[in-house]
Amino acid sequence: MTGKLGPGDKAPVFTLADQDGNKVKLSDYKGRKVLVYWYPKASTPGCTTQSCAVRDSREDFATLGVDVIGISPDAPGANKKFDEKHGLGFPLLSDEDHKVAEAWGVWGEKKMYGKSYMGIVRSSFLVDEKGRIVEAWYKVSPKNTVPFAEKALNRK
Secondary structure, three states: OOOOOOOOOEOOOOEEEOOOOOEEEHHHHOOOEEEEEEOOOOOOHHHHHHHHHHHHHHHHHHHOOEEEEEEEOOOHHHHHHHHHHHOOOOOEEEOOOOHHHHHHOOEEEEEEOOEEEEEEOOEEEEEOOOOEEEEEEEOOOHHHHHHHHHHHHHHO
């Protein structure tokens, strides 16, 4: 994993395709806060728990002036199926070559069943209106993405 981001750091810029093939840039959200969360693989249990929790809190986030973006190494088609199956309704971006994940410090070594491999380390970030990191949560539990973001927003 490359260097981790922390409060005050400039969020690495990106332009990635969403589930409909549209190009989405971080700069599209200038002037608004955005919760950027990284998930390892669409339609897996943990990623479904995480994404549905974000979906269920989207109106609350919108009331606080916060947009939501999910990012994974999945192809746009896989993200489209994931979105349609669970009615997520927000951009799910594809970082298939994991270059953006590396810039955000979320591409790293993982272990499962005693084997090591490289992949997305589930993480979430609250980015402010000027593109700076407010809070960063690496290795976040799927069920904690929303509560951690809400807690950070309530402190502001």
